[in-house]
Amino acid sequence: MLIQENQIKPQIYQAILIHPNISGGRCSGNLFLTASGVFFDSEAINYSISLMNLIINAGGAGNRFVFFRDKDHDNISIYTSDKSVLKNEVIVANRNLNEQVSYAKKMLNKLMLGTLALLGAVVLLIGALYLLKDKMVEGLASQVPVEWEKAAGDKLFTALSLQYNIIQNDSLEKEFVKVAGPLFKQVESQGYKVDLYFVKDPTINAFALPGGKVVVQTGLIENAKSWEEVMGVLGHELAHVTRRHHIRSVINNIGVFTILAATLGDVSALAGTFANIGGDLASLSNSRAFEHEADETGLDYLVAAKINPQGLISFFETLKKEHETKLNKKVEETIDLSFLSTHPSTQDRIDNLKERIKKINLRFSPLPGNFNSFKAVLQKSK
Ligand SMILES: [Zn+2]
Known part of the structure; x- marks a missing residue:
């Protein structure tokens, strides 16, 4: 029996000597x-x-190890992170060790609670920073002078204009500004000068560059049914400018904490970075939050400009219908609906706008100028 007892394999723990x-x-x-x-x-x-x-005692780096020492050899120790070693029957059976073991266990528990508390604090801090991040990005963006944005936007426009067929027609522009003037005023009162460009392109789109250059593709006008629809899209695009979505998305990409760490609040250090990111600005990937923000701010601009914001909704609905029809027909070539992002969905945006419009009690008079004749002239322009 003795031999058999000796053959029972003892429990093994990973350890360091x-x-x-x-x-x-x-x-x-x-x-x-x-x-x-x-x-x-x-x-x-x-x-x-x-x-x-x-x-036996507990502690060590990170305070999570069990140490074994020989009382005659202070400089030698074996330690393991496997706390179950304290439940080993050899230790449990040895009464002389009981006191040391219970003290070690107490230490480990205390240390574990400390670690948990620290972990909790870190999680809370990260959560708070996450919530603060958007505010910090907005704050940083507001520190960037409009001239920098304008310089970046101009640089970008120069590059884009090489591939665009820009329609030069002063009387068309004048007619457009007659309608859009009050809307532009909303933006110009915030330090932005709107520069308008019509580009011959069947894409149903309009976009604004940082600083205030706005490009309207002829496809947008051709597919719109009224001035209000065009103005709705324009209000949204201009809101991207004033809410500084370009610079905010750049800051997001670089990382707000990187910037804060690098500049310690000195925004002039951003100038160099900002000057070299023209390309990034072109591919502004509007986040869900930015799209909603632009819809909402755009709506406010429209109302302030006394332009019926219902136009944006009806334009969204047209686009949605068209998009669905194309999908149903399983047309291979997809139409470019870059004004419509996949996130948030068009329906989300329609619902959100409808909800906000409900609260507005305003009567809107018809906009000046004949939209269809404007459309016809634009179509013929080169
Ligand atoms: Zn947008």
Whole structure:
């Protein structure tokens, strides 16, 4: 029977031995306990501590290890992160160790609570920073002078204009500004000068560049049914400018914390970065939040300009219908609806706008100028 008892394999724990005779001072290996003591086993060295001399305590880096020491050899210790070693039957059975073990357990629990509290604090901090981040981005963006945005937007426009067929027709522009003037005023009162360009392009789109250049593709006018629809899209695009979505998305991309760390509040350091990101600005990937913001601010501009904001909704509905028809027909070539982003969905945006319009009690008079004749002249323009 004795032989059989000896054959029971002891439980093995991964452990580290700190020993002055090992190169590097430490090595990893296996720890096990028997009735005669604590054993450390590795290719480099074997070491044991008799139960008589054993000292057990908890602590170490990160305060999460169980240490075994020989009371005669202060500079040597075996430690493991496997706390279950304290429940090993050899230790439990040895009454002389009880006090040390319960103290070590207490230490580990205390330390674990400390770690949990710290972890909780870190999670809270990250959460708070996350919530603050948008505000910080907005704050940083507001520090960027409009001239920088304008310079970046102009640079971008020069590059884009090479591939665009810009329609030059002063009387068309005048007619357009007659309608859009009050809307432009909303933006110009915030320090932006709106520069308008018509581009011969069947794409149903309009977009604004940072600083206030607005490009309207002829496809947008051709597919709109009224001035109000065009103005709705324009209001949205202009809101992207004034809400500084370009620079905010750039800051988002670079990382607000990187910028804060690099500049420590000195925004002039941003100038260099901003001057070199023309390309990024072109591919402004409007986030869901930015689209909603632009819809809502655009709506406010329209109302302030006494333009019926219902036009934006009806334009969205037309686009949605058209998009669905194309999808149903399974047309291979997809129409470019870049004004319509996939996120948020068009229906989301329609619902959101309808909800806001409900609260507005305004009567809108018809806009000046004949939209259809404007459309016809534009179509013929080169
Ligand atoms: Zn947009």
